[in-house]
Amino acid sequence: MKLTSKLAAVAVSAGLAVAGLMVTAPPAAAVGGCDANQLCLYRSTEFRTMAFETTKTNECWWLGTYGLTDPWNGISSYVNNLPVNATLYTNVNDAPVGQPLWANTGGIPRGSFSSNSTSNYWFGHSDYICTGSATP
Template identity: 40%
Template sequence: MTWKRKTTAAASALLFAVGGMLVTASPAVADGPCPANQLCLYDGRHFTGNRIISRSTNACFYPQDVSDRFRAIMSYDNNLPVHAMVWSYRYDTGGYSATRAMPTGGFSSDNGGTNLGAFEMDQVCMGHARP
């Protein structure tokens, strides 16, 4: 194994241990199906680009905090046993609004080019969790 692969494998293992989320930087690695019982978010259309994987079923996270390379949610695959929701922060009201539902078993290969989850305070919540 090359040092790059060893480093990537070690970083991936650490991310899984810490928060149940993984960011994959390589588009080639991001291609393919999302594993069972996981939510996969991609910043490229058709399940390509950087990928965030979450196994959480009742938690929220900021996509931009997981990886500074992740741009916006362009496609997703939800294989969790619970729904997920993208929440956008409203600076005018100081609160959140539900922006996009990702139902259990749902997927989208192209969300239409929006900036879904692209802003600093945007969150993705699974299950009954709310920002």
């Protein structure tokens, strides 16, 4: 067998081996263990201590139920794999009559994540989180 034929055979064999590995390779792990189409909130940085997860795209939750507001740690890291934004709200005790009692304090855009969100005051001091167009 000529050298060029041997090299071609080796190249084809190597290509098939690599293709076989690509087919059987496991999928990449989800960020922070948060699955596709989920919103995940963590009480600790670096995606540790998941306290809340949902697949719902138009609902609100009181963060105190999950230990995700003052006086607890708040939302210290997050992953939003939902197709909608998540919005944080806080109670406005002195709202004028007829005005909403809830103020939008920021949000988590769809497709975003943070391993340390502790520098944002509202991630530790908001009362509700809502997905999509839901409001408290």
